[in-house]
Amino acid sequence: MITAGIDCGAENTKTVIMKDGKIIGKAKVLTGFDQNKAILECYERACEKAGAAADQVKSLCATGSGKDAVRKAIPRAKEGVSEIKAMAKAAHYFFPNARTVVDVGAEEGRAAKVDERGNALDFALNEKCAAGAGAFIEAMSRALETDLTEMGPMALRSEREIPMNAQCAIFAESEVVGLIHANTSKEDISKAIHDAMANRIVSMIRRIGVNEDVVMIGGVGRNCGFVSAVKKQLGVEKLLIPEEPEYGAAAGAAVVAGET
């Protein structure tokens, strides 16, 4: 059976196509201001990559802040599934021994406690503050005049720990400018940024309890500087991260689509 999961997020829309539980196609498109357009384009591309026609997809499930927009764009889509549920299912799908999952996207950060069947038992959420989401690192990359993809590797090259006072992305921007004027290296500043952000995410994870295995999904999971900082602060040897973690929730939704 071919199923699809569409995660319409604040910044990117992701689609995952599964056949009998195996991922056969994926696509990612910038959500922009026209969710409808992004959803349809993303879905079409994913089906193309999967080599499946849209009507071969038996069941489709939506998640993300734009899940209602998915149902509008594709009326036969099932009722949307919460990001918490999608995240828990995703963790279990990729790593059946997962017991804690954290999902850090562009504008939201979430953590959940997961059981052996991929059900969320408890969760913590940050949806109000950019400092706990990818938007923070993006803003900092602009302040450092550095490409976003370079931020993580740069942080790993740092040899010094410097504290960061500002919590807020807006204030941190001014603080970074000040640090640059004081001749602090970009590597050290980048490390401080990732440490500060990891600190907030780890606090969120601790609210629900840390049980191994810990899984990370969401686009920010691609950032090696962030991953390294989270591992250190959580005190875990390994963080399980699927390849292309930004597709995590969409994969979880595709699993849910196949369940009922």
Added chain:
Amino acid sequence: MAEEKKQEFWRWTESNWVNPDVNWKTATFITVGVDVGSVSSQAVIMADGEIYAYGNMRTGSDSPKSAGSALKFALERTDMGEDRIDYCIGTGYGRVNVPFANRSITEIACHARGAHFIYGPQVRTVLDVGGQDIKAVQCDDKGRVTNFLMNDKCAAGTGRGMEVFADLLGVPVTEVGERSFQVEKEPESVSSMCVVYAKSEATGLLRKGWSTNEVLAAYCRAMAERIYSLLERIGVAPTFAVTGGMAKNKGVINRLIPMIGLEPARTTWDTQIAGAVGAALFAHALCLKGKAKKSK
């Protein structure tokens, strides 16, 4: 080909002023208060407790130098030299960065004291909305702090949040207030508390056909609600007064007033100098008590 200089919408007016009615040469004590904030710095020069001159400017990235620059700016239009100053008190988050201050006093205490001078001794609640923080201070009839609450962690409701938003919309920050009322119908506030998210929300609203003024109105309302939620926690007792740069933004203040249900006190003084005024007054009080000992 010459590159067009990008207009800096966040830039508000720096100013300095000299009081024509005060003769510093006949004063007993000349005291100075320097308030170095993360966004702006002010220096106030008092002659026997009367404001003689002041300067208000952007702090910039080098805060140890900012204090000196603010003082120079305040002295610029005077014929007084720095050496005439009897005592100086530093305040603001950068108060440790007023290298020439004889001592420092917290900005909470200075704002309460300064508000009493600027608005009068009936003031019991001071709302200070500065560059990077929001403070709600309750004080007694002498301007002494009895209670306070502060947010310095989140940009929502602060001057910096407003600067960033004005920049995004391409509206000079000094025009935001007026333009926010040039709307047919008052819109609901933006749903995001966070300035970063509010920016995305604003761009989306503009795409949906909202006018710039309507978006400004929605944002000002959200900021007023944010400030109100802080005030609510401490309570507002009359007379209520507003200090700091945001007091100049009618877009936020006029939306805040109905939420509180109290008219704020009025002044013709620049509300941004309140902290430095308080500091200069503390310095004056110390001089009067003969306690103004210069340790250097």
